[in-house]
Amino acid sequence: MLGIPPPPPPPPPLDRRLLDGGNATSPTQSNEPQPRLSAGQVQFLKKFLDTPLSREMIEYYSGLEYYRHLVGGNARTFVSQLMSEGLIKPHDTDRATWICSDKGKGVAQSAIIHTRTDSGNIIDYVQSLQASETLKVATELYRDGNVPAAVLVLKEAYKKIENSSVSYGIDTYLRLPSYLQKLGRYDEAWGFLNNLLARGYPNQIQNEALILLARSKIYKAMCRLLQHEGKGRTAIIFGAASIVAEAQYYYLQSEEKDWPKDFRKERAATFRSLSEATSIHEKMKKITKKEITKSQLEDIANYLCSTLLRPKAVKYDRLIVEVDSLICVEKDPRQ
Numbered sequence: 001m002l003g004i005p006p007p008p009p010p011p012p013p014l015d016r017r018l019l020d021g022g023n024a025t026s027p028t029q030s031n032e033p034q035p036r037l038s039a040g041q042v043q044f045l046k047k048f049l050d051t052p053l054s055r056e057m058i059e060y061y062s063g064l065e066y067y068r069h070l071v072g073g074n075a076r077t078f079v080s081q082l083m084s085e086g087l088i089k090p091h092d093t094d095r096a097t098w099i100c101s102d103k104g105k106g107v108a109q110s111a112i113i114h115t116r117t118d119s120g121n122i123i124d125y126v127q128s129l130q131a132s133e134t135l136k137v138a139t140e141l142y143r144d145g146n147v148p149a150a151v152l153v154l155k156e157a158y159k160k161i162e163n164s165s166v167s168y169g170i171d172t173y174l175r176l177p178s179y180l181q182k183l184g185r186y187d188e189a190w191g192f193l194n195n196l197l198a199r200g201y202p203n204q205i206q207n208e209a210l211i212l213l214a215r216s217k218i219y220k221a222m223c224r225l226l227q228h229e230g231k232g233r234t235a236i237i238f239g240a241a242s243i244v245a246e247a248q249y250y251y252l253q254s255e256e257k258d259w260p261k262d263f264r265k266e267r268a269a270t271f272r273s274l275s276e277a278t279s280i281h282e283k284m285k286k287i288t289k290k291e292i293t294k295s296q297l298e299d300i301a302n303y304l305c306s307t308l309l310r311p312k313a314v315k316y317d318r319l320i321v322e323v324d325s326l327i328c329v330e331k332d333p334r335q
Helices: 039-048 055-061 075-084 102-117 119-126 131-143 147-162 175-182 186-199 208-228 232-255 261-274 277-288 294-307 316-327
Strands: 088-090 097-100
Touching: 075 088, 119 131, 119 147, 131 147, 147 175, 175 186, 175 208, 186 208, 208 232, 232 261, 232 277, 232 294, 232 316, 261 277, 277 294, 294 316
Parallel strands: none
Antiparallel strands: 088 097
């Protein structure tokens, strides 16, 4: 009949190994070469785990980046392929929608687990994902215990953030040294933290107070790294710097005239609390962990308290040297 388009060509079959015996053997348990779903196929099936997909949405999904390479950009053909293999099925009550079958769920979950544990192919897997999704994959990998792959994915996420205009904040960047610390890659972690101090991070908000808050968190991460490395005395130096930077952050926020008066008063009160000798002494005591004498602890607490009497004049290079001299450690912070 005129006006009726010819039927689409039959879809290429999925790798049969995805469908045969998938419930009995995990991809990571078999000695046989394991098939792998593409990143787009995994994402597609994951959507079916909880959400029915209506036929009317197919044209929308065919435009999404991670469907374009599935079957020449033809998402309708791919859906037909999944249906023919029993991976998705019509909804029980609404024949215009599909849901993921038990077989489809098993295939998707196995593929996801396999992809997480396959460090060699992990960059290909996240290539089509956005920065936020890539960060989530890094978290999943870390929770799975695959820390080397989590490091690779985290670095890939940082590249994507750098090419965007979104600011993710310092906590996102402190994940990498934490992961590297777990792997015992201390020098790499230390270099990354030093680079954060010197250059900041992509799309960092250029606000003096927020920069100081980031500095405080970086110093704290340095302190933890050195402690984990067995360099507890040196860690004290950077723990002290973190305390001062945090107090200075609250002081600067209390001075920002654009903030409401009540907010500035609250920030000023927090600064006063953090800069008191008693507060500083308690924080330093937790950091020192009996690495120094009580007299040295008192000297450091008093020095930090006197430093914060002039919060606008803090010089961190000098502060590090002074605290270093008070605990008599070598000048090289890596020794």
